[in-house]
Amino acid sequence: MKVTKTKDSDNKIVVTLEEPDDLFSLRRVIEVGDSITADTTRVIKQDNEFSRPDKGERIKIRIILRVEKISFDNSVDRLKISGIIITSNNENVPRGLHHSITLKVGDTVVLEKSRWNENYLKILSKSVMKFKYLLVSVDSQEAAIGSLTGTYLKMTPNIYSGKSGKRYSADKKNESNNSYFESIRTALEIYLNEQGIKIIVFGPGETKRRLYNFLRERNEYYQKTDFSIVEGIEASGEDGIFVFLRSQAMKDLMSDSKIAMVTSIMDKIMQQISKGEKRYAIGIKEIKYAQSLNAIEALIYSDKVFNDIEEEDFIKLLNEIESNNTKVFATDSTTDIGLRVTSLGGVIALLRYPIY
Structure with a gap:
């Protein structure tokens, strides 16, 4: 916002x-x-x-x-x-x-x-976003670009290199790469006028580094912007983006982003569940009870919550919860974290202390 x-x-x-x-x-x-x-x-x-x-x-x-x-x-x-x-x-x-x-x-x-x-x-x-992240998942065969704002992910269709085998002469290989990289550059152009852009490139092999060098040669913008290359993501295209968003590399590189904060909270809740400790609340009834005790440290919700509570009542509850210095995050189904919250009933909270 x-x-x-x-x-x-x-x-x-x-x-x-x-x-x-x-x-x-x-x-x-x-x-x-x-x-x-x-x-x-x-x-x-x-x-x-x-x-x-x-x-x-x-x-x-x-x-x-x-x-x-x-x-x-x-x-x-x-x-x-x-x-x-x-x-x-x-x-x-x-x-x-x-x-x-x-x-x-x-x-x-x-x-x-x-x-x-x-x-x-x-x-x-x-709700004010400091940064918008452009996630580029690429290998020699395919690439995908995801625009991540908060916990909202917007994907572009996969871009394919058209490379079908290893029988390439050096000239044809370079020509194919340039055409492929040019298609990726064109897809990135629509975001270049926006403020606070951070570009993260990942994927198997060395294609990501060749793409980075290609972009720097074509546009000075890529020399000045925050541009990171991530190792260890052995998938490309749309699959690669979802793998990255579940990785430790995402948490380390995007620690100040909303999606990293929400993922960290969810991981802590899952740890509490696995340990059998009741420092969490799931569902609107448990959330209301935890709020009555001022026990909520952080709360995450998705649109699924409106199946169990009226919209106006939930808005009032959210405002009441946040007035107690509680971190509140909304998620949506474009990312894995949003789907996980939805599968748990649409609202889940990390508590300051156990309640039974």
């Missing part, structure tokens, strides 16, 4: 959503009565004798919406906000009309409150 205060008011904050976890954070912060400035669309019906009564033109508008209702729109990757239009930039959309906007990853809005409290600012500041 990118968070910026506006120059015209201390009560307004510009929020850009970068991962699904940001939608959870924004959901926890928005209250009834707040104002949201956003770009949206609305159908304008033409009121004249030549227009069909059931048709209208959908136009793009910018509105300020006074919030009346907030909820996830059938899935946790879309946040629906309903309310009354205060102002719009189109004279055909007057104030006072009811309207709904749907926010997703990549959207930018301006949130205005009459007063910001410390807990809300803390929730937003924790």
Whole structure:
């Protein structure tokens, strides 16, 4: 999440959503009565004798919406906000009309409150990402690129070298490699304008080092950016990325990232389970009991939790838990860690002390 205060008011904050976890954070912060400035669309019906009564033109508008209702729109990757239009930039959309906007990853809005409290600012500041990681899993046959923001992984389709055997002359081999590496470079280009990028390359053999040298020769950006080569990952393509995300190398190299923190917490919980020590809580009932004792050290959840508790009740519980200096993390099913949380009922916590 990118968070910026506006120059015209201390009560307004510009929020850009970068991962699904940001939608959870924004959901926890928005209250009834707040104002949201956003770009949206609305159908304008033409009121004249030549227009069909059931048709209208959908136009793009910018509105300020006074919030009346907030909820996830059938899935946790879309946040629906309903309310009354205060102002719009189109004279055909007057104030006072009811309207709904749907926010997703990549959207930018301006949130205005009459007063910001410390807990809300803390929730937003924790969602600010220092780095985005580009994971490049490559060997002589195939490559895959994963963009990792928080615990959200976005994968590009595999890139294939077209190399089918060992009967290559030196010239043909170099020509094939250059074409293959050029395809990888092109796929990386879309991320180069973003701030805080760290590139991590891994895979079997020496192809990863040849790719690194190729990129440095083609673009000065790769000479200046944080670029790491990791040994010991003996898989490539999409499989290689998932192997890396479960490896010790990931924890060591990305120790300050959200996914490394969540993985470390999950590993500690698994150790407690294997030892038979009750320094963990699984499921919403155990979480509520542990919270009543102020025993929660860290909590991880996924969208599966909404099968067992109403959305509004869970949001209130999260805000209550985090007010006790508890680390709270949302995960999604794009990574192995999110799937593990989902398989455990959608919510799991590491405790400060054992409870029975």
